[in-house]
Amino acid sequence: MTFMGEKIIGIIGGGQLGRMMIQECSRLDLYFVVLDPAPGCPAAGLADDHIVADFHDEKAIKALSERSDLLTYEFEHIDADTLSELARQGARIYPHPWNLQVIKNKLEQKNRLSEEGIPVPEYTEVKDGDDLRTAAERFGFPFMLKSCRGGYDGQGNFRVDSSEEIDEAFSELDGGERLLMAERFVPYEKEISAQICRRPGGENRIYPLAENVHEKSILIKTRAPAEISAPARKKVHKLTRDIAEFFETVGIFCIEMFVIEGENEKPRVLINEIAPRPHNSGHHTIESCHTSQFENHIRAILDVPLGSTELISPAAMNNLLGQNPRGKTEIAGLEEALAVDKARVHIYGKKTAYRRRKMGHLTARGANAAAAMEKAKKASQKIDIYGKEE
Amino acid sequence: MTFMGEKIIGIIGGGQLGRMMIQECSRLDLYFVVLDPAPGCPAAGLADDHIVADFHDEKAIKALSERSDLLTYEFEHIDADTLSELARQGARIYPHPWNLQVIKNKLEQKNRLSEEGIPVPEYTEVKDGDDLRTAAERFGFPFMLKSCRGGYDGQGNFRVDSSEEIDEAFSELDGGERLLMAERFVPYEKEISAQICRRPGGENRIYPLAENVHEKSILIKTRAPAEISAPARKKVHKLTRDIAEFFETVGIFCIEMFVIEGENEKPRVLINEIAPRPHNSGHHTIESCHTSQFENHIRAILDVPLGSTELISPAAMNNLLGQNPRGKTEIAGLEEALAVDKARVHIYGKKTAYRRRKMGHLTARGANAAAAMEKAKKASQKIDIYGKEE
Missing domain, CATH: 3.30.1490.20 (ATP-grasp fold, A domain)
Known part of the structure; x- marks a missing residue:
């Protein structure tokens, strides 16, 4: 018999990703402390405790580590050197701080992937x-x-x-x-996200591939499953596993890829970017899969068995971005969006709204991805989030 | 455009039901204050605030009401007179305090149901x-x-x-x-639970009927959907709606019924008990339905559109009861239970364990209810929860 529970997990970053980790995992006998400079950050209300400090505050990060059984982060732009030092001293920090060192510099990321023979633009x-x-x-x-x-x-x-x-x-x-x-510039046909979750020993699971739509480099919507050919899927899976093995990933990684398919041509797959954490394009997994990306991330860093990543239902996710003006958050139309059956709304609780800020998202289930997209679009059009000028 | 969000909901009772209301609804731009005498009660860690006070502390209940946009409760054994008085003064309290007055006295409950022509043993x-x-x-x-x-x-x-x-x-x-x-004593064939959720104007939805197994009057497991005939289902639905109309229910009610079916006989349905709140036999809805009983309860008391109660997947729920000895909670075998694919574990975070205390539950999805029951049984057998003698 093993005792996995009653662990305290420290999360660097108290944004929506930290918040969803807590929403998805509080039922697993786990406790959460977040470190974030904003007193009213999205995860603050749900966390068991909140250290209000800058992401580069070495002393605060050490204090968080001392209070936690293990550390993770929901955000790349933090002090990777301090994390590396803590890891050397024996702290359990996942994903490995050296992954962060490589990934947070996009040039270094591409250099290392290229060295490994992993195709990039x-x-x-x-x-x-x-x-x-x-x-x-x-x-x-x-x-x-x-x-x-x-x-x-x-x-x-x-x-x-x-x-x-x-x-x-x-x-x-x-x-x-x-x-x-x-x-x-890659004149790609599809941008695909692959979420892979891996335990320290190598056990891993890949989520159903998702297809993303960006506008001005911000993710606008995702559908799952992606519509790609079997050979393209096979290639994506192989690259995803290769990358996870190279980084000796612990936790969830999201790998964004460009997929180019033509008739009578072999599919081409190029790696766009890697996120060493749960990712916006995997939010649909809360509704669409047996185990969400957030729960499996936490299971992986605890080194306990991963949950099924099988699809329960096709789904589509739309981000809810802030609009002008900037100010105290106002959310209009939430009630109307709830009237759209089978759409689930996620509001992140950010106190200030501004143009193009990620304020929430919604996921709709459907008999197929196209039906889910219709529903998600309908529901998200009901909602307007903007700031109240003060 | 309407603005439903950023509401503060006061919950009397910070047990697992309050906890699951918060787990299921924090994403809807809602904030929660609980009132409970135990500092480390299950909902405390997730609530935005916690008033530590007795369920009969009139002053504390008034303070909770003043801080909240509306009140609900997760527990019947509270001060119904104070709630009635607050409601008279204009506080929004759901379900109606007069429902509670009737329901918390089982004799009065049966008298009123009988008067309405609703069959009881x-x-x-x-x-x-x-x-x-x-x-x-x-x-x-x-x-x-x-x-x-x-x-x-x-x-x-x-x-x-x-x-x-x-x-x-x-x-x-x-x-x-x-x-x-x-x-x-009713030599019943099946004990069925019907969850009905109703808004102030009468809009209502019934969840897929669930079938319960009790041991020594404690719910041990539930499966959904229940296996009953179409005429029995029709009768159950009618009685459920009649009861909701009689109480002018706002929020979720669980109605436990005995169903007796024989060949060439009309099905008999007798009402066992009514709970004016989310109920243990509806926990499976978190995994099995598009909208959980907790979310729809909160939607109903806010008087916003109810979510779909349609089944996504058959499911089975097993309670995780405490064992001897009494003491500080220890949970063994959680990791082994997580290894059972598609079973979702819910631990309530109760600090003290004792024999037959509800410490958590788990829900498994399956292609049908029988397969789900197998899986739920397998996973729940892995877990032992007991107290560590101090």
Whole structure:
């Protein structure tokens, strides 16, 4: 007989991902302490305790580690050096801090994947204006310009459509001051997300592949299962497992990929980005799968058996983004959205709303992904989230 | 456009039912304050605030009402007079306090149902030993002896199997001091639970009927859907709606019924008990239905559209009861239970375990109810919960 419960899990970051970890796992005899600088952060109300501190506050991170049986994080832009040091001293921190060191720098991420023979879009480092012009010549237009560090939810990505935009892109992303990289634009057919969850010993499960739609580099919606051919799925699964093995992943990783399929052609799959944590494109798993990405993440870091990732029902997820103006959050139309049967609304409890901020999402189940998408669209159109000017 | 969110809901009682209300509804832009005498009660860690006070502390209940947009309760044995008074003063309290006044006294409950022409097992009041002997003569053996007030989870019920047990039953239930009632034993075939959820205007939804197994008057397991004939189902639905209409139910009610079916006979349905709240026999709805009983309860008291109660998957629920000795809770075998695919474990976080205390439950999904029952049994046999002697 084993005793897994009554463990205290420290989460660095108290946003919606931390919140959903708690919502999904409080029933497993687990307790949660979050570290986040915002007193009213989404996870604060549900956590057993909240250390109000900056993500780079070494002392606070150590205090969190001392209070917790193990640590995880819901956010990449934290102090990876402190985590590495704590891990060296014996703290259980998952995913491994060295994964974070590699992944939080997009250039380093691509370098390491390439070394492992994992296919990524063609890319090059951009230290200055000369590098940028060379890249533009090499890749043609459009191409992608990206910050190597710190970008998320579309911040830090710029699609350069013509030579006129080169200077704007460079200054927008603080080129010259911050390290940038350029990438060949992939005229992909589908962007696929693969969530893989892996225990320390190697046991792993892949979730049903999901298909994403972005707008201005922010995820807008996801459908599951993805509509791709069996050979493409096989390739995606192999790459996903290869990446998890390379990182010796513990917990959930989301791997975003471009899939290009043509008639009489072998499918092509290129890795776009890796997130070493539960990911927006896996939120549907709360409703669509036997075990959500959040629960399996926590099971994996505890090193206990993973739950089934089998699909219960096709589903579609729509993000609920903030609108203008900025201010104290107001949510209109929630009641109308609840009237759409079989749509489940998730509001993150963020106190301040602003344009394009992720304020919530909703998931609809359906007999197939197309029906679920219709329902999710209908429900999400009812909701408006914006700030009340004060 | 309406604004339903950011409401504060006060819950009297911070046990597992309050806890699951929060687990299921924190994503709906709602905030929760619980009132419970135990500092470490199950709902405390997840609630936004906790008023530590007795269920009969009038001042504390008023304070809870002042801090909340509306009140509900997860427990019948509370101060119904104070709630009635607050409701008269305009507080929004659901279910209606007058429902509670009727239901918390089993004799009064049966009297009112009978008046409405709703079939119940034959019963009679037992004020003293003479009443009891008269009842025994009238009903024969076995018959049921019950406390009219305060009993739950099998406390307060005694099945009297022979004349030798009459005195024991009477003294066990404090006969003469507490009001008792005797009931004719119904040799029922099935005990069915019907959960109905109703909004103030009358909109209502009935959950898939569930079938219960009790041991010594404690619910041990539930399967959904129940296996009953279409005519029996029709009768159950009609009685369920009649009862909800009589009480002008707001929120969820669970109606436990005895169903007797024979070949070439019309099905007989007798009402056993009513719970004016989410009920143990509806826990499976978290996994088996599009909207759980907890979410629909909260939607109903907010008077917003109810969610679909349609079955996603057949399911079976097993309670996890405490074992000897009494003491600080220890949970063994949780990890082994998680290894049973598609079983979802719910631990309530009660700090003290003792024999037959409800410490958690688990729900398994399956292709049919029988397969789900197999899985739930297998998983629940892995878990032992008991107290660590100190």
